[in-house]
Amino acid sequence: xxxxxxxxxxxxxxxxxxxxxxxxxxxxxxxxxxxxxxxxxxxxxxxxxxxxxxxxxxxxxxxxxxxxxxxxxxxxxxxxxxxxxxxxxxxxxxxxxxxxxxxxxxxxxxxxxxxxxxxxxxxxxxxxxxxxxxxxxxxxxxxxxxxxxxxxxxx
Amino acid sequence: xxxxxxxxxxxxxxxxxxxxxxxxxxxxxxxxxxxxxxxxxxxxxxxxxxxxxxxxxxxxxxxxxxxxxxxxxxxxxxxxxxxxxxxxxxxxxxxxxxxxxxxxxxxxxxxxxxxxxxxxxxxxxxxxxxxxxxxxxxxxxxxxxxxxxxxxxxxxxxxxxxxxxxxxxxxxxxxxxxxxxxxxxxxxxxxxxxxxxxxxxxxxxxxxxxxxxxxxxxxxxxxxxxxxxxxxxxxxxxxxxxxxxxxxxxxxxxxxxxxxx
Numbered sequence: 001x002x003x004x005x006x007x008x009x010x011x012x013x014x015x016x017x018x019x020x021x022x023x024x025x026x027x028x029x030x031x032x033x034x035x036x037x038x039x040x041x042x043x044x045x046x047x048x049x050x051x052x053x054x055x056x057x058x059x060x061x062x063x064x065x066x067x068x069x070x071x072x073x074x075x076x077x078x079x080x081x082x083x084x085x086x087x088x089x090x091x092x093x094x095x096x097x098x099x100x101x102x103x104x105x106x107x108x109x110x111x112x113x114x115x116x117x118x119x120x121x122x123x124x125x126x127x128x129x130x131x132x133x134x135x136x137x138x139x140x141x142x143x144x145x146x147x148x149x150x151x152x153x154x155x
Numbered sequence: 156x157x158x159x160x161x162x163x164x165x166x167x168x169x170x171x172x173x174x175x176x177x178x179x180x181x182x183x184x185x186x187x188x189x190x191x192x193x194x195x196x197x198x199x200x201x202x203x204x205x206x207x208x209x210x211x212x213x214x215x216x217x218x219x220x221x222x223x224x225x226x227x228x229x230x231x232x233x234x235x236x237x238x239x240x241x242x243x244x245x246x247x248x249x250x251x252x253x254x255x256x257x258x259x260x261x262x263x264x265x266x267x268x269x270x271x272x273x274x275x276x277x278x279x280x281x282x283x284x285x286x287x288x289x290x291x292x293x294x295x296x297x298x299x300x301x302x303x304x305x306x307x308x309x310x311x312x313x314x315x316x317x318x319x320x321x322x323x324x325x326x327x328x329x330x331x332x333x334x335x336x337x338x339x340x341x342x343x344x345x346x347x348x349x350x351x352x353x354x355x356x357x358x359x360x361x362x363x364x365x366x367x368x369x370x371x372x373x374x375x376x377x378x379x380x381x382x383x384x385x386x387x388x389x390x391x392x393x394x395x396x397x398x399x400x401x402x403x404x405x406x407x408x409x410x411x412x413x414x415x416x
Contacts, residue, residue: 008268029271052243055236059243067268080232085225089199092224095238096199102242117366124332137369137400 002073006065012050013063019050021073022080028069032098033062041101042066047094054080114145118153128155156180156210163194163208171220172198178214182206192237293325294318300330307339312346320346320356324363331367340364341374344381354385361385376405 003026006012012030013019030043040061043049052059053076074082083091121131132155135146156162162180163169172195180187183206187193193216197204224231296303307326312319323339330336340360347357364371364378379401386394401408 051235051239055239057240057243061243067271080235088225088231089221092195092234092238093199095235095242096196099196099238099241100200100202120331134366134369137365137375142366 001078003070004073005068005070008065008067010065010069011062012065012069012071013059013061015060015062016058018056018058019053021050022048022053022076023050023063024048024072024074026070026072029066030069030071031064031066032102033064034060041098043098048079048091051076051095111145111149114142114149115152118146118150118155122153131155156214156216158210158212158214160210161207162210162216163204165205165207166203168201168203169194169198171218173216173218176215176217179211180208180214180216181211182208186211192234195234195237293321293328296322296325296329300333300335303329304335312350316346316351320351324360327363327367337368337371337374340368341377344377348381348385354388357381358385372405376401376408379404 012023025043025045025047027045029045030049031039032041032043032049034040043063049063050059118131121134126134131150135143135150138146156178158178162173173193175187175189175191175193177189180193182193182204193208194204196202198220219230219234224234296306303326307322310318310322320343323343326333327336327340327343340363343360344357344364347353347360361378361382364374365382368374379397383394383397383401386397
């Protein structure tokens with residue numbers, strides 16, 4: 001186990017990398033940001049992050065120090081084995097809380113968003129032809145969502 | 156379980172969670188296939204379900220609770236892996252992640268540091284951070300375009316640049332077909348990028364242009380150029396898509412790499 005102090009703004013984990021250690025935040029606050037630098041969730045003191053290291057998974061988010069922090073770095077397997085049974089559920093709860101935060105930020109799924117958009121177009125008096133020609137300029141993901149839901153509005 | 160059978164009802168707080176062995180199950184718009192855990196998060200956080208859990212096909216599920224988690228290493232590892240995969244984004248990427256309908260700002264770490272310095276007490280800091288995680292809403296405007304415009308024009312950029320852009324965005328969202336919306340959205344893109352250096356805000360406005368004004372050449376031209384530039388600054392491979400869309404849309408025009416670097 002190694003202990004590190006890092007200044008505010010330090011990036012501890014970056015996207016598209018498999019972390020080499022599991023980290024536990026001992027002091028300060030750390031933010032988990034997505035690629036567009038939106039704050040998705042916060043890691044609190046005594047909480048671990050970088051758990052992707054245990055399963056050789058890539059992380060898709062940034063972990064950035066919000067203020068000066070102190071972290072401990074653990075070998076992934078050692079960290080897992082050191083968890084007492086009472087801490088196991090706590091760890092799962094911590095992850096669940098983080099997942100809920102992230103899900104809430106991404107809460108608008110493509111189909112729901114596209115339904116709202118088509119409804120807006122119709123409310124603004126656009127014809128089916130006009131809506132279809134707008135859809136030609138959609139991104140691939142929006143275009144696929146459009147194809148899935150357009151039938152619900154008779155477009 | 157038999158196809159069509161309801162496993163759990165909307166509003167229930169699950170007393171256990173489930174691993175799907177066979178068949179397909181649905182929770183709202185999410186489908187769960189063999190190997191997936193279902194309602195693990197709601198169980199652990201003791202939250203009520205937002206939809207019924209229904210068997211789409213005949214299936215078999217295994218029921219778990221905390222004693223199962225603590226007593227069995229292999230099962231613990233597989234549950235942990237499931238949650239870590241969700242969090243690492245590998246499952247999240249299957250969900251569309253472009254959020255346009257609600258406004259979210261990027262966060263300046265230096266500003267957070269300043270805020271934490273000025274705030275006393277851990278609880279206050281944590282609740283301030285939690286507040287930042289909630290979605291910021293656009294201001295409410297009057298229902299008639301004339302009155303709404305009057306409200307928007309009263310907000311001065313010099314006094315409060317953030318309210319300035321938010322009010323213009325609110326007008327665009329509420330009255331997209333008014334000619335003022337066209338001027339406002341262009342103003343918002345330029346303000347975000349050139350004056351506030353807020354790439355995320357600019358991207359949000361660019362996406363509004365591409366979705367809502369695809370036939371307006373002037374708006375689309377500016378949106379695609381700036382979209383390419385911001386994507387490159389963010390080291391996002393999407394920049395290439397913006398450039399191609401520009402070249403396809405305006406085949407007579409050129410884009411120099413200086414413009415988008």
